Amino acid sequence: MGRVTARRRVIRVRDGAVNTRPDTLVTEEPLEIRLNGRPLAITMRTPGDDFDLAAGFLVSEGVLGRADELANIVYCAGATADGGNTYNVVDVRLAPGVPVPDITLERNVYTTSSCGLCGKASLDAVRTTARWPVTDGPAPLRLTPELLYALPDRLRESQHVFDRTGGLHAAALFSSDGELLDVREDVGRHNAVDKLVGAALRQGRLPLAGSVLMVSGRASFELAQKAVMAGIPVLAAVSAPSSLAVDLAAETGMTLIGFLRGSSMNIYAGEQRVAL
DSSP: OGGGEEEEEEEEEETTEEEEEEEEEEOOEEEEEEETTEEEEEEEEOSSSHHHHHHHHHHHTTSOOSGGGEEEEEEOTTOSTTSOOOSOEEEEEEOTTOOOOOOOTTTOEEEOSSOOOOOTTHHHHHHHHOOSOOOOOSSOOOBOHHHHHHHHHHHHHTOHHHHHHSOOEEEEEEOTTSOEEEEEEESSHHHHHHHHHHHHHHTTOOSOTTOEEEESSOBOHHHHHHHHHTTOSEEEESSOBOHHHHHHHHHHTOEEEEEEETTEEEEEEOGGGBOO
């Protein structure tokens, strides 16, 4: 697993028995994202798929939308005082002619592994920066409850690092017939989604019309925003959505499903896509 996991000593107490043993933990390290050489954001993430993470973050920020707008992404050599490479700093270079957003101290973003950008004013920001409407694709999207009920287990089966650590969020893309298209794990749920979206951008697959985004945990406004910016029509979560996530889904036409567990779910918006 390389830098994805780390070993630490733990004192284990079970039914009164005490022993010392090594434990496998998920790695959490900062990633600084630079845009054309200038610092833009820092996020705490699980190392791996860093280029996809950076590209997906820029999709959610409205900077990127097509593969040809991205020139390249590189790790920054000399990231430490002695000239070493920590592999914790990436520089994203935009293609010639792609507008570079104004990067100021106020614009710089710091996100943690638990929460990102929030706020009522962001609803308008999503509306004005989203490149594509949330659409079903070439045919109307109709998902059966049975198909949706199967998604959490399929996501869980794909969480290979979670099996070793128990400490990772996951996000997966499914086709309209339930086929698993891609999956990513990360200590931050928003990072897992950025990695999915960034991979799709780099492969020229945006917008992700006709797909379903399934996430572990809750459906925050930030995850709904990232889904809308990628053109994803359905967001499903195993836990609760926030009120702002529901508002965004209703305003953009996205289907939002929460508490998707076993044979039950709550549909908060876009119920026309679920064949009840």
